[in-house]
Amino acid sequence: MQNEIIKSTVVPNKNGIIENPGWARHEYMQYVRENVKAPWYRKKEWDYYLFNTDEIAVAFTISDLGYIGLLSASVIDLKNSVEHTESELVLLPRGKKFGLGTTVQDYHAESHTKRLSLIFGGKDSVRTIKCDFTNFDGDKNLSADLTIYQPDMESMFICTPWKEKETAFYYNCKMNCLEATGTVIYGDKKIILEKGKCFGCLDWGRGVWTYDNTWYWGTGSGLLNGKSFGINLGYGFSDRSKVSENCIYYDGKVHKLSEIQFKIPTDENGNFEYMKPWKVTSDDGRFEADFKPIIDRNAKMNVAIILTDQHQVFGKLTGKAILDDSSVINFENFICALEVVRNKY
Numbered sequence: 001m002q003n004e005i006i007k008s009t010v011v012p013n014k015n016g017i018i019e020n021p022g023w024a025r026h027e028y029m030q031y032v033r034e035n036v037k038a039p040w041y042r043k044k045e046w047d048y049y050l051f052n053t054d055e056i057a058v059a060f061t062i063s064d065l066g067y068i069g070l071l072s073a074s075v076i077d078l079k080n081s082v083e084h085t086e087s088e089l090v091l092l093p094r095g096k097k098f099g100l101g102t103t104v105q106d107y108h109a110e111s112h113t114k115r116l117s118l119i120f121g122g123k124d125s126v127r128t129i130k131c132d133f134t135n136f137d138g139d140k141n142l143s144a145d146l147t148i149y150q151p152d153m154e155s156m157f158i159c160t161p162w163k164e165k166e167t168a169f170y171y172n173c174k175m176n177c178l179e180a181t182g183t184v185i186y187g188d189k190k191i192i193l194e195k196g197k198c199f200g201c202l203d204w205g206r207g208v209w210t211y212d213n214t215w216y217w218g219t220g221s222g223l224l225n226g227k228s229f230g231i232n233l234g235y236g237f238s239d240r241s242k243v244s245e246n247c248i249y250y251d252g253k254v255h256k257l258s259e260i261q262f263k264i265p266t267d268e269n270g271n272f273e274y275m276k277p278w279k280v281t282s283d284d285g286r287f288e289a290d291f292k293p294i295i296d297r298n299a300k301m302n303v304a305i306i307l308t309d310q311h312q313v314f315g316k317l318t319g320k321a322i323l324d325d326s327s328v329i330n331f332e333n334f335i336c337a338l339e340v341v342r343n344k345y
Contacts, residue, residue: 015167017037031171040094047063055077056184058184060120062120071118088115117131128145129145147180155175179198199221201221201232213342214237214343219232219337228251235259262279277291291313307344308343311340
């Protein structure tokens with residue numbers, strides 16, 4: 001089970017250090033921004049939402065990297081294997097421009113540029129996303145108005161340090177199995193997200209990062225056997241010796257996994273071949289699956305001291321998972337996204 005946090009604590013402590021790396025089912029770890037011992041340009045904070053049906057996925061990001069803000073929207077057509085992502089950069093937000101909160105229950109954040117208005121809001125377990133992006137794809141505008149329902153369920157909270165930097169840390173919540181309804185207008189196409197057909201996650205992150213990191217992450221949310229079902233798989237950065245963020249969500253509960261590995265095919269030069277079938281495997285046999293890619297949402301940015309190289313691969317996962325009570329659940333063609341990302345920021 002690794003180190004589960006079951007009582008209130010602050011992250012980081014008054015010395016800017018993570019005293020007790022671990023994970024939690026609820027928000028027992030309270031982020032105290034005033035305790036962070038790092039210059040403003042090393043602080044990283046973001047709210048990222050991703051939702052999908054069987055045919056389309058949408059994602060929205062408000063991210064404050066200290067010296068630059070990254071705002072983005074994505075539309076991924078899973079039926080036709082095409083996608084478009086567009087981003088806006090905001091200079092020197094320094095943790096002050098977007099209103100990103102210190103708790104996952106603070107729903108509000110927003111930013112406005114000449115092309116983009118992106119607002120996260122809501123109250124009482126109902127979140128909202130409003131996005132208006134002019135010339136999102138050539139002369140096509142993007143407009144989204146989503147209502148997101150947050151069920152009464154457990155989530156995955158994790159806090160880990162970096163070995164090489166005492167005051168660097170990663171504090172994160174993955175809140176899966178959120179249900180979205182609303183409309184997305186992309187050019188002259190109007191997409192209706194119907195109740196019971198669109199599910200996703202909030203990736204809420206706060207912390208101080210070292211400069212160069214590569215991570216592996218997998219997320220998926222939906223229904224299985226008429227119950228909420230989701231996955232969160234992650235590894236590759238920070239010190240995970242005491243805890244991982246790997247888990248299964250099923251019927252409102254988190255079922256903790258140990259170590260996970262993405263087995264991605266490579267070519268003769270050792271480069272990943274993202275569009276060939278993968279395998280996902282666990283060290284204890286509790287999660288074994290085959291992944292069939294649909295589309296690689298590949299985005300690369302190299303601006304001054306910032307480099308990001310993303311391969312977010314959407315596809316279908318088929319396999320089995322063993323819950324905490326040893327019962328086995330089987331899933332087939334479950335839509336999810338598995339990614340490999342390298343960031344220098």
